[in-house]
Amino acid sequence: MLAREVVEELVQVLGRENVLTEQEDLLTYAYDATAALKHQKPDVVVSPISTEQVAEVVKIAQRHQVPIYPRGSGTNLSGGTVPIQGGIVLSMLNLNKILEFDQDNLTATVQPGVIIQTLNDEAAKHGLIYPPDPGTVTTATMGGSVSECSGGLRGLKYGVTKHYIMGLTIVLANGKVIRWGGKTVKNVTGYDLVALFTGAEGTLGIITEMIVKLIPAPETRKSVLGVFDNLDKAGNAIAAIIRNKIIPATLEIMDNVTIQTVEHFVHAGLPLTAEAVLLCEVDGYKEVVERESVLVERILKEEGAVEVKVAKNDQERDLLWLARRSALPALAQKRPTTVLEDATVPRSKIPEMLKIVRKVADKYNLQIATFGHAGDGNLHPTILTDVRDEDEMKRVHLAVDEIFHGAIALGGTLSGEHGIGVAKMDFLSLEFGEAGVEALKALKEALDPNYMLNPGKIVRRD
Ligand SMILES: Cc1cc2nc3c(=O)[nH]c(=O)nc-3n(C[C@H](O)[C@H](O)[C@H](O)COP(=O)(O)OP(=O)(O)OC[C@H]3O[C@@H](n4cnc5c(N)ncnc54)[C@H](O)[C@@H]3O)c2cc1C
Structure with a gap:
């Protein structure tokens, strides 16, 4: 339960209309698009409209040691936005302006709450495209998709989100604001924090502005x-x-x-x-x-x-x-719960991965539909199940485990585009070993020593 004082401080910075505390409002923020995860309501939801307001919220949270969970549209599939420890959900939807189109440098500068399709509609007016296009292109935000490093249908030829992010404005866990990268095609000044924060799932800092690369639309x-x-x-x-x-x-x-x-x-x-x-x-x-x-x-x-x-x-x-x-x-209509995986393999291993998924489906007597971005080696084996059926859910977990092991054994990865969140964090050592997980933790603790930003995601505090 959050101290009244914290809510009052948030109201002072953001105005009462941008601070939600009613239980029925909070319910909406207790889950995201991820199936079969425990729901958890936050204590408060805030909607800042500027980088400065985000920085103030972070400072309040640090002073009172309250966790912050950044959120775009909540369409991620790894439990990335579920506020598992309660605290503050930071909704980025009101930071929703396209700030600039630069046709000489072929960039756009946008706020994190801009919907990907909105950027693309605007880009189309200039004969340009922003290629990353997850299935949720009409609902997902730029901030959420940069934080997940979303892929999508055009990854094979055009790459994924990280190939289009040139600069970021970030509020760090200490409330300080940094700007990294920019409009230059080349930039090797210092460590590549733009790459580090892209795909960091809101665990290292909060993105409040981004400079993205646009390319000419195909004829x-x-x-x-x-x-x-x-x-x-x-x-x-x-x-x-x-x-x-x-x-x-x-x-x-x-x-x-x-x-x-x-x-x-x-x-x-x-x-x-x-x-x-x-x-x-x-x-x-x-x-x-x-x-x-x-x-x-x-x-x-x-x-x-x-x-x-x-x-x-x-x-x-x-x-x-x-x-x-x-x-x-469509698949989601077949059974009450759809567990969607995104284990990814080198594309030459796709036939073998398809066989593994089939074998797993037979072994555990589960209905698994497979579709996905085959050219990227990124399959989505989707288990059609019912979270209320305890026996079947046990088999689902075993099946998922085997699919992950299969993908890694083929030289693949746990996640091609849906991220780790809470859903896959227990499998990380399978891919990186314990030393790799320690390296991730060292990064987290350097930038967010008190585990304030999206705690319980990607890496766990000891
Ligand atoms: C039907 C369906 C189809 C999908 N298809 C694809 C697909 O083809 N390819 C693909 O890659 N994904 C896909 N996804 C997953 C998801 O849509 C993408 O990851 C999407 O980009 C997430 O955007 P969002 O605004 O919903 O982010 P959210 O779910 O709100 O947030 C995602 C993560 O980013 C963090 N975050 C959000 N905003 C910020 C910020 N400003 N600063 C720091 N951290 C932040 C959150 O804490 C969370 O960890 C699909 C999901 C569904 C439900």
């Missing part, structure tokens, strides 16, 4: 759908496309369970009996797109696709991508 694009009656063949086709030196903007996979569920949800004309579909989009100059799409079509056939469809127009294309983007919401 055109073409989508190709490959239908497979065999999951292995689909897996092999992914490597074959890349081996042929085509780097599609997007190369996604959906297995049979996903196809069936999505088709009933959006009616995109997906083949219900297919074992898997690959959805590939090439983009760029018209001539290149024509050449590459023909090549992709040929490779898919050579690799055993039973059918290959090329979207004839934007309407057909949009429907295919709607189907892919609907995978998780």
